[in-house]
Amino acid sequence: MELHGVGVGRSAAIGPILRMPEPLPQPEAAQHNGNAEAELATVKVALGEVAADLTARGAQAGGDAKDVLEAAALMAQDPSLIDDVTARINAGTTGERAVFEAFAAFQDMLTAMGGYMAERATDLGDVSQRIIANLRGVAAPGIPTSDVPFILVASDLAPADTALLDLERVLALITRDGGPTSHTAILARSKSIPAVVGVTGALDLADGTIVVADAATGVVTVDPTAEQRAEVEAAIARRLEVAAAPLTNGVLADGTLVPLLANLGSPKEAANAVELGAEGVGLFRTEFLFLDSKTAPTVEEQEKQYTELLAAFPGKKVVVRALDAGADKPLSFLNAAKEENPALGLRGLRALRASEQILRDQLTALVNAQNATEADLWVMAPMVADAPEAEYFVALGKELGLKTVGAMAEIPSLALVADQVAEVSDFVSIGTNDLTQYTMAADRMLGSVASYQDPWHPAVLRLIKMLGDAGAAAGKPVGVCGEAAADPLLAVVLVGLGATTLSMTPAALVDVRAELAGVTLDEARAKAAAALGGRSADEARAAASAVVAAGAQA
Numbered sequence: 276m277e278l279h280g281v282g283v284g285r286s287a288a289i290g291p292i293l294r295m296p297e298p299l300p301q302p303e304a305a306q307h308n309g310n311a312e313a314e315l316a317t318v319k320v321a322l323g324e325v326a327a328d329l330t331a332r333g334a335q336a337g338g339d340a341k342d343v344l345e346a347a348a349l350m351a352q353d354p355s356l357i358d359d360v361t362a363r364i365n366a367g368t369t370g371e372r373a374v375f376e377a378f379a380a381f382q383d384m385l386t387a388m389g390g391y392m393a394e395r396a397t398d399l400g401d402v403s404q405r406i407i408a409n410l411r412g413v414a415a416p417g418i419p420t421s422d423v424p425f426i427l428v429a430s431d432l433a434p435a436d437t438a439l440l441d442l443e444r445v446l447a448l449i450t451r452d453g454g455p456t457s458h459t460a461i462l463a464r465s466k467s468i469p470a471v472v473g474v475t476g477a478l479d480l481a482d483g484t485i486v487v488a489d490a491a492t493g494v495v496t497v498d499p500t501a502e503q504r505a506e507v508e509a510a511i512a513r514r515l516e517v518a519a520a521p522l523t524n525g526v527l528a529d530g531t532l533v534p535l536l537a538n539l540g541s542p543k544e545a546a547n548a549v550e551l552g553a554e555g556v557g558l559f560r561t562e563f564l565f566l567d568s569k570t571a572p573t574v575e576e577q578e579k580q581y582t583e584l585l586a587a588f589p590g591k592k593v594v595v596r597a598l599d600a601g602a603d604k605p606l607s608f609l610n611a612a613k614e615e616n617p618a619l620g621l622r623g624l625r626a627l628r629a630s631e632q633i634l635r636d637q638l639t640a641l642v643n644a645q646n647a648t649e650a651d652l653w654v655m656a657p658m659v660a661d662a663p664e665a666e667y668f669v670a671l672g673k674e675l676g677l678k679t680v681g682a683m684a685e686i687p688s689l690a691l692v693a694d695q696v697a698e699v700s701d702f703v704s705i706g707t708n709d710l711t712q713y714t715m716a717a718d719r720m721l722g723s724v725a726s727y728q729d730p731w732h733p734a735v736l737r738l739i740k741m742l743g744d745a746g747a748a749a750g751k752p753v754g755v756c757g758e759a760a761a762d763p764l765l766a767v768v769l770v771g772l773g774a775t776t777l778s779m780t781p782a783a784l785v786d787v788r789a790e791l792a793g794v795t796l797d798e799a800r801a802k803a804a805a806a807l808g809g810r811s812a813d814e815a816r817a818a819a820s821a822v823v824a825a826g827a828q829a
Contacts, residue, residue, distance in 0.1 A: 276496075276497040276498070277494050277495065277496055277497070278474050278476050278477060278495040278497065279475075279493060279494055279495075280449070280450075280471040280472055280473045280474035280475075280477075280493050280494075280495065281460075281471065281472050281473045281493050281726070281728070281729070282469075282470070282471050282489065282490040282491055282492060282493035282494075283448075283459075283460045283464055283469070283470040283471070283472060283490055284463065284464060284467070284468070284469045284470060284490035284491075284761075284783070285469075285490060285491050285514070285762070285763050285783075285786040286467070286469045286490055286491070286510075286786075287447075287469055287487060287488060287489040287490060287491065287507050287511060288426060288446035288469050288487070288488050288507075289485070289486070289487045289488075289499065289504055289507045289508065289511075290423075290424055290425055290426050290446045290447075290485065290486075291423070291425050291482075291483050291485055291486075292425060292426045292427070292428045292449070292480050292481075292482060292483070292484050292485075292486055293419045293421055293425045293426070293427060293428065293482055293483075294427075294428045294429065294478065294480070294482055295416065295418070295419065295427065295428070295429035295430070295432070296416045296417075296419060297416070298404055298416055299404055299407055299408060299411075299413075299415075299416060301375055302369065302371035302372040302374075302375050302407060303369075303372065304372055305368075305369050305372060306367045306368065306369065307364070307367065307369045307370070309367075311364050311365050311367075314364050314369065315361055315364050315365075315370070317370055317410065318360060318364065318370040318373065318374060318406075318410065319357075321370075321374075321406050321409040321410050322351050322352060322357065322406060323351075323352075324409055325348075325351045325402065325405045325406050325409055326348040326349075326351040326352050327348075328405070329344045329345070329347045329348035329351065329402075329405075330344065330345060330348045332344050333345045333348070337543070341543075342540060342541065342563065343398075343461075343462065346398070347398050347401070347402055347433075350398065350399055350402045351402050351405075351406065353381075355381075356377055356378065356381055359373075359377035359380065359381070360373045360374055360377045363376055363377060370410055371407050371410050371411070374403060374406050374407055374410070375403060375407060378399055378400070378402070378403035378406075379403070381399060382396040382399050382400055382403075383396075385399065397431055397433065397452075398433065400433075401433030401436075404416060417436050418436050418440065418441070418445065420444075421444060423444075424443070424444050424445070424446050425444065425445065425446065426445075426446050426447045426448070426449060426486060426488055427440075427445050427447070427448050427449070428449045428450075428477050428478065428480055429448075429449075429450050429451070430450065430451045430452055430478060431450050431451070431452040431453050431459060432448065432450060432459045440466060440468065442466060442468060445468065446468075446469075446488075447468060447469040447470060447471075447488035447490070448463055448468060448469070448470035448471070448472075448488075449470070449471050449472075449474055449477050449486075449488055449495055450470070450471075450472045450473070450474065450477065451473070451474055451475070451476075451477040451478050452472070452473065453472040453473055459472055460472055461780075464758070464761060464780045464782055464783060465780055465781075465782055467782040469488055469489070469490035470488070470490060471488050471489070471490060471493055471494070471495055473726070474495055477495070484497060484498065485497075485498060485499065486498075486499070487499045487503060487504070487507050489507070491764075517785060517786070520789070522551075522552040522788075523552075523788065524554055525554065525777070525787070525788055525791055526791065526792060527770070527791055527792070527794060527795055527796055527799065528792060528793060528794055528795045528798075529795040529796055529797075531795075531796045533770055533774075533775070533776065533777060533791055534554045534555065534592070534775075534776045534777075535552065535553065535554055535776075535777055535778075535779075535784055535787060535788055535791075536553055536555045536556055536557030536558075536592070536594070536754070536756075536776055536777065536778035536779075537551075537553035537555075537556050537557065537778060537779070537780070537781045537784070538556075538557060538558040538560075538756060538778050538779055538780055538781075539556055539558070539559050539560070539584070540559075540560045540562075540563055541563050541580075542580055542583040542584040542587065544781075545583075545584060545587035545588070546587065547781055548781040549587065549588075551781040551782065551784050551785070552784050552785070552788065553781055553784060554591060554592075555588055555591035555592040555593055555594075555651075556584070556588060556591075556592070556593040556594055556595075556778070557592075557594050557754055557755075557756045557776060557777070557778020557779075558594060558596055558704070558706075558756035558778050559584060559593060559594065559595045559596065560596055560599070561577075561595060561596060561597065561598055561599075561637065562598060562599060562600055564576070564577055564580060565598055565600060565606060565609075566600065566606070568606075568608075569607060569608070570608050571608050571609075571633050571636065573636070574636050574639050574640045574643070575640075577636070577637060577640035578640040578643045578644050581595070581640055581641055581643075581644035582643075582644040582647050582648060584644075585644050585645070585647075585648035585649075585650035585652060586648050586650070588650045589648070589649040589650060590649055590650070590651065591650060591651060592650075592651045592653060592776075593650045593651065593652055593653065594653040594654075594655060594704060594754070594756070594778070595641060595652065595653070595654050595655070596654075596655055596656075596657055596683065597624070597627060597634065597637055597638070597654065597655070597656050597657060597668075598626075598627060598633070598634075598637060598657075599622070599623050599657035599658065600622065600623075600626065608630075608633070609626050609627075609630055609633060610622075610626045610629070610630075618712070618718065622657075622658055623656070623657035623658025623659075623685075624656045624657060624658050624659055624664055624668060625658060627656075628667070634671070635671070635675065638654065638671065638672055638675045639675055641654055641677065642675050642676040642677055645676075645677065645678065646676070651679070652677070652678065652679065653679040653680075653681060653701070653702060654672055654677050654679070654680055654681075655680070655681045655682055655683050655702070655704055656668035656681075656682050656683060657683050657685065657706075658683070658685055658686065658709075659682040659683055659684070659685075659686070659689055659696070660686050660688050660689060661688055661692055661695070661696070662692055662695035662696050662698070662699055664682075665681075665682040665689075665696050665699050665700050666699040668680065668682065669681070669699055669700055669701065679701045679702065680700070680701055681701050681702035681703055681704060682696060682700050682703055682704075683704050683705070683706050683756075684703050684704070684705045684706065684710060684738075684742050685705075685706040685708075685709035685710050685713065686709075686710075686713055687710070687713055687714050687738055689703075689742075690710075690738035690739070690741045690742050691738075691741065693741045693742045693744070693745035694745045694748065694749070696745070697745045697746055697748070697749035697751045698749060700751065701751065702746075702751055702752040702753070702754065703742055703745075703746060703751065703752075703753050703754075704753075704754040704755070704756050704778075705739060705742055705753065705754065705755045705756065705757060705774070706756060706757045707730045707739075707755060707757025707758065707760070708730075708757045708758055708759075709757075710735060710738065710757065711728055711729065711730045711732070711735050711757075711759075712728060714732070714734050714735050714738060715727040715728065715729075715732060715734070715735070729812040730757065730758075730759035730762075730765065730812075731765060731806070731809075731812035731813075731815045731816045732811065732812040732815065733806065733807055733808070733809050733810065733811070733812075733814075733815050736768070736772065736803070736806055736807055736815060737807060739755075739769065739772045739774070740772045740773065740803070740807065742773070743772045743773015743774060744773060746773060746775070747773055752775045752776065753774055753775055754774060754775060754776040754777070754778060755769050755774045755776070755777050755778065756778040756779075758779065758780070760774075760777040760778055760779040760783075760787070761779035761780055761783035761787065763783075763786045763787045763789070763790035764790065764816070764819060764820065765816075765819075766779075766787045766791065767790055767791060767794055767798075767799050767802055767819075768799070768802050768803045768806050768819050769803075770796070770799045770803075771796075771799035771800040771801070771802055771804070772803045798822070801822050802819040802822045805818035805819055805821065806818050806819040
């Protein structure tokens with residue numbers, strides 16, 4: 276029997292499954308003994324201890340996990356939540372029940388907002404469980420323990436659990452919920468652990484069942500045959516050999532260079548990226564400087580962080596994305612207005628143009644960092660819709676002193692006028708996560724439509740080809756910085772479509788480097804052409820794979 280989902284990574288694992296324990300039962304709707312002050316004091320102690328535990332877990336995990344867990348710790352100390360809990364306790368509700376009700380109400384609100392905020396609802400539920408467990412004096416639900424390695428099955432995984440996985444015990448992850456950009460997927464990539472998310476029927480599997488979790492295909496094979504087991508074990512052995520090979524730059528079999536860059540979220544991640552063979556940075560997300568602030572950071576505060584990043588890559592390309600925030604990641608000092616559909620609202624460059632001083636300050640800080648280091652700084656605007664928007668951003672960047680300024684292609688309209696954009700931009704970088712979301716009208720954070728969030732879809736590939744063709748005609752670089760570049764086979768297709776650089780989570784570099792080295796540019800173009808002829812994502816993937824197989828046989 277086979278179960279299907281969305282694969283995260285290129286590797287596979289085989290072993291018995293263990294399911295996550297059921298969540299704690301919700302507290303009874305009971306009244307406390309009348310001492311609201313003592314009840315509230317106990318709850319505040321629990322809130323503080325849970326926040327401290329999450330922060331400590333983040334410090335231990337580092338990287339993406341640290342950012343995720345620190346955000347979860349802030350949830351446990353959120354003033355509006357604490358006010359709600361306080362009001363419920365003062366009305367007579369027990370501390371446990373007050374926490375449950377307050378957090379549940381906030382979860383419902385986030386879910387209704389959709390997009391990025393809906394994804395945070397899962398994290399909030401985990402924080403609530405940890406606080407209630409603390410109040411009960413019991414262990415919070417978490418990763419099961421086992422004397423033998425196992426494949427973990429869950430409805431979804433909380434960041435606090437995923438961040439500190441024991442990789443000597445947990446072979447792979449299978450979740451019923453989630454999509455390719457969920458926290459489970461992001462953290463699985465950062466740990467180089469195979470995962471298959473959005474798997475219908477995953478929770479019906481019994482503990483101890485032997486399965487193969489194949490991230491490359493997104494297939495979970497239940498009770499594999501001896502032959503299937505042997506194939507998987509051989510594939511795992513080959514991947515270990517590839518991982519142990521000496522690091523090289525990205526290059527095709529015919530010598531065509533394809534620089535492999537890293538997607539980073541803070542300067543602290545730079546050292547690990549370099550160690551894993553990143554030739555530079557293809558996407559540096561600057562949101563970490565803004566999202567936890569009540570006011571915009573100063574030029575000096577930003578400059579310090581940007582300089583630290585650039586200093587880690589002397590002589591190498593570093594592509595920085597201007598603040599990508601707005602209604603889907605609300606900032607009180609940027610755009611606090613409620614919107615019915617924030618994914619289509621005032622975000623990215625739109626929000627920055629409405630608060631231009633924030634944009635000017637950020638670009639000024641980047642110029643100062645550029646002038647103080649030896650890195651090759653490139654800066655791009657997020658959520659650019661057309662050539663006039665690209666022209667505005669490029670002109671402003673050049674006016675302030677930036678040397679290389681471009682646009683992100685995340686909205687289909689930009690691909691449709693790619694020739695016009697290439698005329699006014701120094702480069703274009705394709706954000707495949709959002710490009711897929713907007714092309715397929717499928718919220719990238721919503722598990723129920725995860726099957727649509729597949730960059731292999733021919734509609735998405737055709738837009739990428741338009742961008743690649745326009746870049747080639749104008750002699751302008753076209754990079755890919757979405758997670759699609761972390762899929763080795765799709766990385767080859769992207770090169771065939773005209774991508775000149777690929778940027779990804781650092782853990783994916785080894786697999787992509789190996790895949791590119793096995794094909795020529797003509798073969799990459801042949802696979803891309805085959806994929807473009809598919810009628811669905813599955814057909815496109817199968818068509819590209821078939822070309823590879825035919826070439827190997829030849």
